[in-house]
Amino acid sequence: MSINAFPNFRYHPDPVATGNVGPSTITCRVCQQARGYVYLRDAIHAGREDYSEQICPWCIADGRAASALDIAFACSLDIDESVSETALEELSLRTPGYVSFQGQKWLAHCSDICRFLGDPSVEQVSQASAATIEAWCAANGTDEAVWLELASDYVPGADIGFYTFECLHCGLIQFHVDAT
Known part of the structure; x- marks a missing residue:
């Protein structure tokens, strides 16, 4: 290299x-x-x-x-079992982490780890697609009302953190939400 x-x-x-x-x-x-x-x-x-x-x-x-x-x-905790050991090893041992309030959580989709894109803007959160919101609700066992409440309170750098991930295969944008 x-x-x-x-x-x-x-x-x-x-x-x-x-x-x-x-x-x-x-x-x-x-x-x-x-x-x-x-x-x-x-x-x-x-x-x-x-x-x-x-x-x-x-x-x-x-x-x-x-x-x-x-x-x-x-x-690499809490990642879908369909993700390969090779991908988990690359994430854990050869990928820089990120900081979040409760500890980093990497998202997966299409049997692979998603790429981390950082903190979104207020516009990116408020304009999240129906598929993004649906994926978040399913992953968190909740409904769209909770998403809307969190999204309406989101300010980058404040007490609620949104972290953006993108599927490497289908392009789905997902968010991990964390709070202080």
């Missing part, structure tokens, strides 16, 4: 735009290189050490960070 080509993350295509990777002059803890970007979040691990702002995206993408430090980056 070229040091100049930013890594491609199938399930988190633009971690810089979502605020999970940022510009930095820090030397990566794994490869010992200052590559211009660093993962801003902590990793998932059993220890007490904080790995935030210590790992470059290149070492996440090729799996070196997960292997060398015995860590994961994205949580």
Whole structure:
């Protein structure tokens, strides 16, 4: 992987735009290189050490960070059983995670993990398709009235968080909703 080509993350295509990777002059803890970007979040691990702002995206993408430090980056719990172990491994060990109030939750659709697109705008939530709302209601065991209440209270960065996911196969936009 070229040091100049930013890594491609199938399930988190633009971690810089979502605020999970940022510009930095820090030397990566794994490869010992200052590559211009660093993962801003902590990793998932059993220890007490904080790995935030210590790992470059290149070492996440090729799996070196997960292997060398015995860590994961994205949580793969609660994902549909039809998702392959290969996809779960790519998500957990080679994909930058994201931050949410109650802990990240990745959505799946069409037997694959969806790609994370970040926080939506108020317009994206208020203009959600019927299929998006139906998928959310089904996943959360509730009805459209609850969706409408949450959507009407949504303000980016406030106490209710909406996180956007897109199916890699059919393009369905889905939202994970979380609150403080």
